[in-house]
Amino acid sequence: MTKKKNNVVEKDEVVVKFVGDSGDGMQLTGTLFSDAAAILGNDIATFPDYPAEIRAPHNTIAGVSGFQVHLGKIKIHTPGDLCDVLVAMNPASLKSNLKWAKPGANIIVDADVFEDKANEKAGYKSNPLTDGSLDNYNLIAAPITSMTKGALTELNVDPKTADKSKNMFALGIINFLFNRSLEQTFKFFEVKFKKKPVFINVNKTVLQAGYNYAETLEAIKTTFNVSAAKMEKGTYRNITGNLAVAWGLLAASERSGRPIFLGSYPITPATEILMELAKHKSLGAKVFQAEDEIAGICSAIGASFTGSLAVTTTSGPGLSLKSEAIGLAVITELPLVIVNVQRGGPSTGLPTKSEQSDLMQALFGRNGEAPVIVIAASTSVNCFYYAYEAAKLSMEHMTPVILLTEGCLGFGSELFKIPKVKDLPAINPPIAEANDKNFKPYRRNDKTLVRQWALPGTEGLRHRIGGLEKENIVGNVCTDPMNHQIMTDLRAEKVEKIADFIPNQELFGEKEGDLLVVGWGSTHGAIFSAVDELQKQGKKISQTHFNYIMPFPKNTDKIFKGFKKIIVCELNSGQLVNYLRMKFPQYQFTQYNKVQGLPFVVSELKEKFNQILKEK
Amino acid sequence: MDENLTVERSRVPLTKEDFVSDQMVKWCPGCGGHAILSSVANVFPKIGYKKENFCVVSGIGCSSRFPYYVNTYGFHGIHGRANAIATGVKIANPHLSVWIATGDGDSMAIGGNHFIHIIRRNVDLNILLFNNQIYGLTKGQYSPTTPMGSITKTSPQGTIEHPFNPGELVLGAQGTFFARVVDNNIKMMTDVMFEAARHDGTSVIEILENCVIFADKTHELITSKDLRDDHQLHLKNGEPMLFGKNKEKGIRLATAGLEIVKIGENGITENDILVHDQYSQDPGIHLMLAKMQPPAFPIALGVIRSAMFPTYDDMVEEQILNAKKSATIKSVDDLLNSGDTWEIK
Numbered sequence: 001m002t003k004k005k006n007n008v009v010e011k012d013e014v015v016v017k018f019v020g021d022s023g024d025g026m027q028l029t030g031t032l033f034s035d036a037a038a039i040l041g042n043d044i045a046t047f048p049d050y051p052a053e054i055r056a057p058h059n060t061i062a063g064v065s066g067f068q069v070h071l072g073k074i075k076i077h078t079p080g081d082l083c084d085v086l087v088a089m090n091p092a093s094l095k096s097n098l099k100w101a102k103p104g105a106n107i108i109v110d111a112d113v114f115e116d117k118a119n120e121k122a123g124y125k126s127n128p129l130t131d132g133s134l135d136n137y138n139l140i141a142a143p144i145t146s147m148t149k150g151a152l153t154e155l156n157v158d159p160k161t162a163d164k165s166k167n168m169f170a171l172g173i174i175n176f177l178f179n180r181s182l183e184q185t186f187k188f189f190e191v192k193f194k195k196k197p198v199f200i201n202v203n204k205t206v207l208q209a210g211y212n213y214a215e216t217l218e219a220i221k222t223t224f225n226v227s228a229a230k231m232e233k234g235t236y237r238n239i240t241g242n243l244a245v246a247w248g249l250l251a252a253s254e255r256s257g258r259p260i261f262l263g264s265y266p267i268t269p270a271t272e273i274l275m276e277l278a279k280h281k282s283l284g285a286k287v288f289q290a291e292d293e294i295a296g297i298c299s300a301i302g303a304s305f306t307g308s309l310a311v312t313t314t315s316g317p318g319l320s321l322k323s324e325a326i327g328l329a330v331i332t333e334l335p336l337v338i339v340n341v342q343r344g345g346p347s348t349g350l351p352t353k354s355e356q357s358d359l360m361q362a363l364f365g366r367n368g369e370a371p372v373i374v375i376a377a378s379t380s381v382n383c384f385y386y387a388y389e390a391a392k393l394s395m396e397h398m399t400p401v402i403l404l405t406e407g408c409l410g411f412g413s414e415l416f417k418i419p420k421v422k423d424l425p426a427i428n429p430p431i432a433e434a435n436d437k438n439f440k441p442y443r444r445n446d447k448t449l450v451r452q453w454a455l456p457g458t459e460g461l462r463h464r465i466g467g468l469e470k471e472n473i474v475g476n477v478c479t480d481p482m483n484h485q486i487m488t489d490l491r492a493e494k495v496e497k498i499a500d501f502i503p504n505q506e507l508f509g510e511k512e513g514d515l516l517v518v519g520w521g522s523t524h525g526a527i528f529s530a531v532d533e534l535q536k537q538g539k540k541i542s543q544t545h546f547n548y549i550m551p552f553p554k555n556t557d558k559i560f561k562g563f564k565k566i567i568v569c570e571l572n573s574g575q576l577v578n579y580l581r582m583k584f585p586q587y588q589f590t591q592y593n594k595v596q597g598l599p600f601v602v603s604e605l606k607e608k609f610n611q612i613l614k615e616k
Numbered sequence: 617m618d619e620n621l622t623v624e625r626s627r628v629p630l631t632k633e634d635f636v637s638d639q640m641v642k643w644c645p646g647c648g649g650h651a652i653l654s655s656v657a658n659v660f661p662k663i664g665y666k667k668e669n670f671c672v673v674s675g676i677g678c679s680s681r682f683p684y685y686v687n688t689y690g691f692h693g694i695h696g697r698a699n700a701i702a703t704g705v706k707i708a709n710p711h712l713s714v715w716i717a718t719g720d721g722d723s724m725a726i727g728g729n730h731f732i733h734i735i736r737r738n739v740d741l742n743i744l745l746f747n748n749q750i751y752g753l754t755k756g757q758y759s760p761t762t763p764m765g766s767i768t769k770t771s772p773q774g775t776i777e778h779p780f781n782p783g784e785l786v787l788g789a790q791g792t793f794f795a796r797v798v799d800n801n802i803k804m805m806t807d808v809m810f811e812a813a814r815h816d817g818t819s820v821i822e823i824l825e826n827c828v829i830f831a832d833k834t835h836e837l838i839t840s841k842d843l844r845d846d847h848q849l850h851l852k853n854g855e856p857m858l859f860g861k862n863k864e865k866g867i868r869l870a871t872a873g874l875e876i877v878k879i880g881e882n883g884i885t886e887n888d889i890l891v892h893d894q895y896s897q898d899p900g901i902h903l904m905l906a907k908m909q910p911p912a913f914p915i916a917l918g919v920i921r922s923a924m925f926p927t928y929d930d931m932v933e934e935q936i937l938n939a940k941k942s943a944t945i946k947s948v949d950d951l952l953n954s955g956d957t958w959e960i961k
Contacts, residue, residue, distance in 0.1 A: 039956065041960065231960045235953065235957050235959050236957065237953075237957040247948070247951060247952065250951065251952075254948045259708070261704065281935055281939035281940075282936075282939040282940050282943030282945055283945065283947070283951065284936060284940075286708060286936070288703070288704070288707055290700065290703075291729055294700065294730075295703070295729070295730050295733070298693065298694075298697040298701045298704065298730075299700050299703045299704030300704055302673065302702060302704025302705035302706075303704040303705065303707065305691055306671075306704075306705050306708040306712070307708070310704070310708075324694055325694060325697065328693065328694050332691075418957065419952070420949060421947070421948045421949050456668070456671045456705070456709065456712055457669055457709060457711060460668075462667065462668060462687055462688055462689055463689065464684050464689075464690035464691070464692065465690075465691060466683065466691055466693065467676075467692060467693060468692060476684075477684060
């Protein structure tokens, strides 16, 4: 066979989506492709999208697992709306994902599995590969299953292994399509299968076979080139939000000198944080997998009492179970970081899908007057910095902090410019000194209203704290009405005062304009992209995105003042917007909401903003 | 005497007064809690750790006001969670001697889950289980240890629930230490607490406690002057299990289980009587002893089981030590730069 010549098209950015059955290895395929892209210098953002079932029934819509990656030579802010390339390993995954492909997109399918029975099971009345329904796309119908088998005949592997390596054939095609060498992925196989060398060979062979197949294929007339992005100098790596949270907490432990204790219970999509911290005993991490969510947080409170950087990680239903114990940490004024990787609710809801519907619970979901700091990460990378910040604020201000992230941030990945721990801000917990004659459990720093952390084992500081209301300063159990008023006010004021210690709210765009778009959490990238495009069209639109929600940054009001209209966009039915209405009744907030377990797409936001800008 | 080397000892002798807090004890007059408090104040100086190294943790209920009354580090938690909170305290700082004050509602009902799991893990701490068979602080509802048929505020026609026997629960959860005492025997309570402190692992002491207001005389069958000799078996390691006014009765292991025999009757001598081995790893006999109930049997008091098994907190420390020895990642900077990284110049 002779090599054919292709057109090579330079692209600023492309979106590739891998979809297949949940056992087809789509997460791995996507990760390998995006890691290689990152190492070659592209900026990337990824979005894994998979069902709650480990192996849902074969070839059904319910069992479709997907991984989307957005790569570019420009700064990438979101995992992308619609894809330029869709790899669909079976009819069900094509059926459920074609709507996410751009017109004219390259659709790569395993032609071998589009049989009548499978097509029917996926809900097709005829074969989509031949009935003309894909005429508006560039279809690459590759016999992936049989070609994979063929490539492996000489290696004499069992049919199951052959079937499992199909995904590497698809990855080979994709690598050709993007003019990528296979070196990086080969290297990965060598590390991953060090102990099973036969798999190195199998995967390399299949990957190469896919690449070679694509090279000779008439259907691929155009390949893409996405050059390296202009990145700031430094050392980089790829990181998911969950990993970033774990590492941010470890950094805070090292920087503060306080040993880290995690009490947690496995729950999707937060479990990776627990698993990651369990790996790092060499850094002194004590990780306790508790019998339930309540024991997770209660053990952390016990550890906090003794002077650990105490953490509990969970997702929505787990946060509900922890509510009472959060109140205990509030009244005992102990540091505690509660990480809530939000998922679709209520109840079990959509465990693997993303949502921002726990904000009200984080702010108010406890009995009594129980204020806590609430902060939210907005990118996979800044999960590192906000986890660090949560630990810092919690320990320095002796209060629980709820850090909200989201499933899509936790699972999604981005390029992370690796910081040095010594460059992170110092953390100085208010630890009481041994035999301090003036020590009282609830004596406070005048400026911050923070009490001291007196650690068991320290001479001369024996004291008792607990869930019953305590007498101001002295710390004895006290039911006096005025004392309760004082203590309630002090606890609230202490948290409000944290506004003096957090950065000002930032604004993207002009200080004054027709429309201010407000968001929080994972929606930053989509809102930014939409606002950026409209600004370039000359619209007077700006963006402000909240990471600190309780308390709000001090300049929040000043930012709102500059705009004729304010719209709050959230992946819930309107939680931040209602909180803003309560806190800033002088403004009229409109809202844009979506509760589908999916992120915003840039196009829907632009449409909404344009509509509001037009309205008088 | 074995020393628990993980907790630093006091260089000066301590007395009962060192552990008395300045708080008014607000239990009812006649409540068994007073005797328990007195025993703890007796035993803490005897154990000999520095004052600062004791930490008392509790949940909710009459029992759980305990930390306020002992001058140590103390933490009064929320209902049912004392065992979970204390687990965190001990894992985070294994150099503390941790004591839990809890009740039959706190640890058998709302905190049942934490109770069995702390025992299964064998975290090295001591649980004082105040068992008065009633909810006292909420004024007289039945608890998971209330005898079946009892009339209480929430069972006007008598309870229809099978009560837990805490000993069975402890041994079922693979407990390594279980002792039982009655609240009117301060001497035995103090001795048993001392043994609990010496034991490495989760030590559970069930204290049969009287609630004068809501379940008065609930343990009468065991504690009354007329019955106690026949209904109490005081266990001592290495000694035959004899009871009765003149130690004329004993426990023998028959094929079908334990039985009561009389010395001198049918040729029975002291040699036929079961000798207590609290250190036996196998819990078989310990379980039979824990299950004995009057009037058919005397109730077993004292240390029923005290078997050596590795503790959770020791293993945590060991894993960390081993990890540190062999680790390539020794700092967070190492971690951040581990795996696939690349430089952009």
